[in-house]
Amino acid sequence: MIDATIWGEPVSPFYSPNVTAQIASERWHLDGYYEIRRAIFAEEQGLFDASDVDEHDKVATPIVALGHVAGMPDEVIGGVRIYPTERGTWFGGRLGVCRRYRSRGVVGTSLIFAAVSTAHARGCTTFLAAIQLQNVAYFERHRFACLQPLEVCGKPHQLMEADLAAYPPIVAHALQPVDGARVVAELRRLRAA
Numbered sequence: 685m686i687d688a689t690i691w692g693e694p695v696s697p698f699y700s701p702n703v704t705a706q707i708a709s710e711r712w713h714l715d716g717y718y719e720i721r722r723a724i725f726a727e728e729q730g731l732f733d734a735s736d737v738d739e740h741d742k743v744a745t746p747i748v749a750l751g752h753v754a755g756m757p758d759e760v761i762g763g764v765r766i767y768p769t770e771r772g773t774w775f776g777g778r779l780g781v782c783r784r785y786r787s788r789g790v791v792g793t794s795l796i797f798a799a800v801s802t803a804h805a806r807g808c809t810t811f812l813a814a815i816q817l818q819n820v821a822y823f824e825r826h827r828f829a830c831l832q833p834l835e836v837c838g839k840p841h842q843l844m845e846a847d848l849a850a851y852p853p854i855v856a857h858a859l860q861p862v863d864g865a866r867v868v869a870e871l872r873r874l875r876a877a
C-alpha cells in the first residue's frame with residue numbers, strides 16, 4: 685500500500701466499514717485467501733518456508749472475509765478453513781486477517797462465526813482448533829474452551845473446543861453471508877447479558 689500524505693499530514697489507509705464472511709465462491713476469493721495465508725503463516729510468522737498448503741486443503745472449505753466498496757465485495761481481507769476429520773468432529777484452522785484490518789473488532793469475529801456456524805450446519809458436533817498461545821484469550825472471548833496443550837510446527841499451541849450453542853447452524857454461503865456488523869452487535873449483547 686502507498687503511504688500517502690496530504691500537505692505533509694499522514695493519510696489513514698482506507699478500510700471498508702462493511703465486512704462480510706462467506707464460503708469462497710469465486711476465483712479471486714480463492715486467490716486472496718491463499719495469498720493472505722502465505723503472507724501470514726509463511727512470511728509473517730515463519731511457520732512454513734514458502735507455502736502453508738497441506739493435505740487438509742484437499743477437503744477443507746475455504747471461508748473468506750470480504751471488504752465492501754459501494755455495496756459490492758471488493759477485497760479479500762481475511763480467511764479461515766474448516767474440515768471434518770472423523771464422524772461429527774470438525775477442525776478450524778489458518779485463521780488470519782490482513783494487517784490493515786486487524787483489531788477493528790469485526791473481521792476475525794466474523795470469520796470465526798462463519799466457520800463454526802457452517803460446520804455446525806453440516807453436522808459438526810465437536811468443533812476443535814489448535815490455537816497459538818498468544819491467541820487463547822481471544823478464542824476464550826469467542827466461547828472456546830481449552831482442552832489440552834499440543835505442539836504444531838514446533839510451536840506450543842492449545843487445543844480448544846467451541847461452544848456450539850453460541851453458533852447457530854447456518855451455512856455462510858454466497859447468498860447468505862455473515863454480516864460483520866450484525867455478528868459484532870450480537871456478541872456485545874451476549875457479553876452484556
Ligand SMILES: CC(C)(COP(=O)(O)OP(=O)(O)OC[C@H]1O[C@@H](n2cnc3c(N)ncnc32)[C@H](O)[C@@H]1OP(=O)(O)O)[C@@H](O)C(=O)NCCC(=O)NCCS
Nearest residue numbers: 779780781786787788789790791792793815816818819822
Ligand atoms: C488473531 C486474529 C485472527 C484476530 O482477528 P482480528 O480481526 O484482529 O480480531 P477482532 O478485530 O475480531 O477482535 C478484536 C478484539 O480482540 C482483541 N484481540 C485481538 N487479538 C487478540 C489476541 N491475540 N489476544 C487477545 N485479544 C485479542 C482486540 O484487542 C479487540 O478487543 P476489543 O474488542 O476489546 O477492542 C488476527 O489478529 C490475526 O490474523 N493474527 C495473525 C494470525 C494469527 O495469529 N492467527 C491465529 C492462529 S491461532
